[in-house]
Structure formats: structure tokens, C-alpha cells
Amino acid sequence: MSSFAANGVTSGSAAASAGWSGVGRTGAAEPSPYLTSAPLQTGDTVRLIAPSGPTDEESLLRAIAQLESWGLHVVPGENIRARHPRVTYLAGTDRQRRDDLVAAWCDPDTDAVIALRGGFGAMRLLDGIDFELMREHMWRRDGRPKLLTGSSDITALHQAWEHHLGVATLFCPMVGNDPFKNSAVVPTEVASWLFEPWGGRELGFPAEEAAETSAAPAGAETARPLSRAQTLVPGRAKGRLGGGNLSLVAAGMGSPELADVRQRRETRGPSILMLEDVDEELYRLDNLLVQLVRGGWFASADAVVLGSWEDCTKVHEVEALVIDYLGDTGIPIVSEMGFGHDPDAPSVPLGVDVTLDAPAGERPRLWVDPAANTTAESEARP
The missing domain is CATH 3.50.30.60 (LD-carboxypeptidase A C-terminal domain-like)
Structure with missing residues (x-):
């Protein structure tokens, strides 16, 4: 973990040096402070929520353990274990999932909101969200915007955050899904985007000459799939x-x-x-x-x-x-x-x-x- 945290400079002065002063309602944002400062560091608080599909207890506990292994303080959503009474592919009612999403984002102690998994249902939440409220509470204590992470069905939230809040987000594998259990490289790769600045980084799988993950913690498997x-x-x-x-x-x-x-x-x-x-x-x-x-x-x-x-x-x-x-x-x-x-x-x-x-x-x-x-x-x- 120390190899990530050493790069995780997340002070208010870092945000100022990145030139971040806010975002426009049209989404024409200034460059994200995460280009020059790592989004997270050891001790930060992340809110873990299930805005789409349900999960099992084993996957939930594994996800919490993974985040805690990175030195993060994890606060699960109040309704993260809920199930919709009629629609089996939803993790709780729309109100329960929306309440967890809004509470997570508006919590002043939140540094990042992390989707447990995808599936279906995130788009059902959007029309009931007060985005003026979300804009008022989008700032971390260090002056930088909070971070939203997830992929697949969470695309709906990425689109909404881009349109209504104008902030950068991270489209990445989710801690409650199989890649975090089965892949030798996904946990390390996701952690590198959470605990290192983004500016100048190449996206996608590496070429053969760059197939090592430089930020891998000691003992971790570092060989990544090669670019296709x-x-x-x-x-x-x-x-x-x-x-x-x-x-x-x-x-x-x-x-x-x-x-x-x-x-x-x-x-x-x-x-x-x-x-x-x-x-x-x-x-x-x-x-x-x-x-x-x-x-x-x-x-x-x-x-x-x-x-x-x-x-x-x-x-x-x-x-x-x-x-x-x-x-x-x-x-x-x-x-x-x-x-x-x-x-x-x-x-x-x-x-x-x-x-x-x-x-x-x-x-x-x-x-x-x-x-x-x-x-x-x-x-x-x-």
C-alpha cells in the first residue's frame, strides 16, 4: 500500500496548484486536479453503494476487505444489502438506492463514492436526484471534487455527473465483481488510478516493452495482458x-x-x-x-x-x-x-x-x- 500512498498528495494546496477553481454548468470544466494530484491516499473515506444490481454477502465482504487493504476507511451504504420486493435484479427500491447515492455524495467526510457492482437500475435513479444539492456538496474537505467510480451500468451516473456537475469520474472494474476476485492485474491497476495522478498516463493494455505495472505492491503479480x-x-x-x-x-x-x-x-x-x-x-x-x-x-x-x-x-x-x-x-x-x-x-x-x-x-x-x-x-x- 505504501507505494501508492507515497504518491497520494491530496492537500488543498495541491488542488490549488492544479488550477482547480470550479466547474461550469455546461460541463466545460477546468482541468481536473487529479491530473496532478492522486485522487485518494491512505486514511481517506470512501462510501460503498449498490446503485444497480444486488450482490451476495461474500462479494460485499470481499469488496470491503479489498478497499480496507488499501488503507481506506469504508462506509457501506445503509441499504447496500437491500433487495427490491418485486424486481429481483435491483439492489433495493429506487428510493433506497437513490438515498444511498445522495447520502454518500453529500457526506462532508466522503472522498470517493464507489459502486459495488453494475447490472441494471442506475438510470432509474436520475430523475429523482436534486443536482443543485449534489453540486453544493460535491467538494471534499481539501477543496477538490469528490470522485465517482464504476463501470457498465454506472455509465448512466457518469453521464449525469458529466452533465450536471462537470467533474471527472473513473470508469473502472468494480470491487464487488469477478475481475477483483479472478484477475491477477485488475486490483493493482485500479489502485494505481486511485492512488496516483492521472496526467500523462497511457490508457489501455501496455505494449510488450511496457508490460510491467510499475506501482505494483510487493509480492503482487505484475505481468499485464499485452495490447491488442x-x-x-x-x-x-x-x-x-x-x-x-x-x-x-x-x-x-x-x-x-x-x-x-x-x-x-x-x-x-x-x-x-x-x-x-x-x-x-x-x-x-x-x-x-x-x-x-x-x-x-x-x-x-x-x-x-x-x-x-x-x-x-x-x-x-x-x-x-x-x-x-x-x-x-x-x-x-x-x-x-x-x-x-x-x-x-x-x-x-x-x-x-x-x-x-x-x-x-x-x-x-x-x-x-x-x-x-x-x-x-x-x-x-x-
């Missing part, structure tokens, strides 16, 4: 990283959080959009993509990054489908970056500026821009 990333449409792009699970993004079309998708590039600048999914047939993926195309979701995209497609169909079929819809736009498109439901999935910070370099016939690279190199200074799309 490939360039489908070459080019170079820079923009704010957004997106997440394809099914959840598509389900959000027409919602307040995505009402301005056609104007986002004009109002917020360029974007690089990420998509992944799990357990979807090819025709379903086609239906979801056409929904995004017709709804204008790709209008702000300067590049598209594809993650994992676990239990969907063959990857080359997904790639062909995406090229069929977006190949003529001329924007860079890359595949197999691993984010999402891959058993060893890497983490992705959303709401930060990134650069994609996708040469023809070579492995594409995607990295988080340093704080001084953000979309605020970027030029318009060629």
Missing part, C-alpha cells in the same frame, strides 16, 4: 474523453443528460468517445449504434475508441459494423483497447482531455493529457 489495439481508421485526435457502455449510452438518448449532443462540440469542444458492451447480439449492437447515429451522439466526436465486446460476437464483426456507420466521417477509429467487461479490463478516466495517435498499420496509443495541454488550447477539427 489496432487502428481501423488512422489519424490523430485530441478531446474530452466520454462514453462508456453502448447500451446505457443509447438508453440515455433523449434524456436531459444527452439533450445537447448535437451542439456539444460547439459548446464544449472536441470529444473522443469510447464504447464497449457485453452479451449483445450483432443485430442488437446495430440497433444501438443506429440510435446513436440518428440521435447525433457522434456529432461531437473527433475520434471513436472501441473497448471490449465480451460475449457479444466476433470482434471483426463489431469493427465492420462501426466502420459501416462511421468510416466515411474520416475521424480516427481504433479497436480492442480493452476497456469495459474484459476480465482484465483497464481503467479509464472520463471527463479528462486525452490524445489519440492512430498511425496506419501500427498500434494506436491513447493517453491522458497533462494539465497544461487540454482542449482549452486545442485547435478546431481539421
